[in-house]
Amino acid sequence: MQSGFYRDTWVEVNLDAIKQNVVSMKRHIGDEIDIIAVVKANGYGHGAEQVAKAAIDAGATMLAVAFLDEAISLRNAEINAPILVMGATRPSDVNVAIQYNVTLTVFSIDWLKDAERYITNEELHFHIKLDTGMGRLGVRDEAELKSMFVHANQSPHFVIDGIFTHFATADETDSGYFDEQYGKFETLLASVPHQKLVVHCANSATALKYQRKLYNAIRLGISMYGLTPSIEMKKKLPYELQEAFSLQSKLVHVKKITKGEKVSYGATYEAKDDEWIGTIPIGYADGWARHLKDFEVLVENKRVPLVGRICMDQCMVKLPHHLPIGTQVTLIGQQHDQIISIDDVANYLDTINYEVPCMITSRVPRIFLENMSIIEKVNPILKR
Numbered sequence: 001m002q003s004g005f006y007r008d009t010w011v012e013v014n015l016d017a018i019k020q021n022v023v024s025m026k027r028h029i030g031d032e033i034d035i036i037a038v039v040k041a042n043g044y045g046h047g048a049e050q051v052a053k054a055a056i057d058a059g060a061t062m063l064a065v066a067f068l069d070e071a072i073s074l075r076n077a078e079i080n081a082p083i084l085v086m087g088a089t090r091p092s093d094v095n096v097a098i099q100y101n102v103t104l105t106v107f108s109i110d111w112l113k114d115a116e117r118y119i120t121n122e123e124l125h126f127h128i129k130l131d132t133g134m135g136r137l138g139v140r141d142e143a144e145l146k147s148m149f150v151h152a153n154q155s156p157h158f159v160i161d162g163i164f165t166h167f168a169t170a171d172e173t174d175s176g177y178f179d180e181q182y183g184k185f186e187t188l189l190a191s192v193p194h195q196k197l198v199v200h201c202a203n204s205a206t207a208l209k210y211q212r213k214l215y216n217a218i219r220l221g222i223s224m225y226g227l228t229p230s231i232e233m234k235k236k237l238p239y240e241l242q243e244a245f246s247l248q249s250k251l252v253h254v255k256k257i258t259k260g261e262k263v264s265y266g267a268t269y270e271a272k273d274d275e276w277i278g279t280i281p282i283g284y285a286d287g288w289a290r291h292l293k294d295f296e297v298l299v300e301n302k303r304v305p306l307v308g309r310i311c312m313d314q315c316m317v318k319l320p321h322h323l324p325i326g327t328q329v330t331l332i333g334q335q336h337d338q339i340i341s342i343d344d345v346a347n348y349l350d351t352i353n354y355e356v357p358c359m360i361t362s363r364v365p366r367i368f369l370e371n372m373s374i375i376e377k378v379n380p381i382l383k384r
């Protein structure tokens with residue numbers, strides 16, 4: 001991958017924060033429970049390969065992704081840790097999973113029967129997914145679950161390594177639905193021999209809140225990136241999370257406009273007086289959504305407003321006074337005592353923090369920091 005980039009917009013990913021978040025979680029749950037680091041969706045937009053390496057370094061023992069392609073991309077980056085694909089894989093791709101030594105998720109007896117028709121001579125390792133109330137993927141009944149164990153045990157091609165479920169409401173204050181799901185998980189689990197399996201039910205929220213309900217592994221996603229699983233949990237976190245992601249740009253053009261002059265498409269913004277307007281090279285094609293119109297960014301340790309519509313590649317800010325070209329603009333992150341957090345952006349967009357770093361597209365280069373220095377720059381659009 002080409003290491004440089006030629007535009008004044010970039011993401012900084014603090015890998016020390018990722019490591020600290022893994023270490024803090026490990027301390028919180030104890031040594032007997034393993035951490036599966038969830039790096040799907042390019043590590044929630046941070047960079048899957050780099051986050052995966054940092055997480056393993058900090059004590060995670062397995063990685064998890066959503067799709068087989070994501071797992072293969074980690075293998076291509078020479079990551080040898082165990083990888084679990086949590087989403088659905090086509091039965092016809094079973095040999096690809098085996099070839100890359102990737103653990104799949106199986107969620108029905110029919111999948112096993114189908115895959116058996118394709119599988120050549122090797123063994124597929126997999127975890128069974130139970131649907132205890134999420135209504136997404138998973139085995140819902142005991143008879144089917146038992147038949148999967150029978151089928152796998154009779155076949156030379158299948159090895160059950162683990163069994164898991166996923167909660168729909170672990171991040172909510174009311175634990176009613178969580179308790180129901182947990183109860184169903186316990187019941188289904190009790191119906192099969194699971195003593196030697198990796199048994200996991202916890203996402204970040206569950207691991208943070210229900211320390212004694214974690215079986216022997218957790219799937220750590222959002223809080224590894226230093227983000228709270230929900231706003232309602234923010235005040236009750238058992239340890240401090242370190243946000244790893246920041247989004248930076250620079251002023252590339254600065255001009256004075258006079259009262260009545262307009263800015264951007266639709267000419268919707270009109271200067272009320274003489275005003276200094278700066279242009280920054282980021283727009284909705286970078287994931288800086290058009291809905292962020294009128295939001296704020298940090299310049300010279302102060303919050304300043306975006307003005308006019310956000311364009312595909314650029315947007316404009318109103319500056320307090322003249323500032324030189326090259327002045328740093330922080331769209332997400334900290335400048336001295338001022339912070340625009342991912343939660344602030346999510347709140348403004350009426351979404352959840354998970355979506356925000358995922359929105360920032362691969363057109364924005366990622367810079368990776370460790371021990372305060374840059375260790376890698378990734379710019380996929382110049383990939384050869």
Ligand SMILES: *Cc1c(COP(=O)(O)O)cnc(C)c1O
Nearest residue numbers: 038086166203204219220221222
């Ligand atoms: C994404 C995902 C996780 C991670 O959840 P967080 O809330 O980010 O910790 C865990 N399990 C499954 C099945 C997932 O899809």
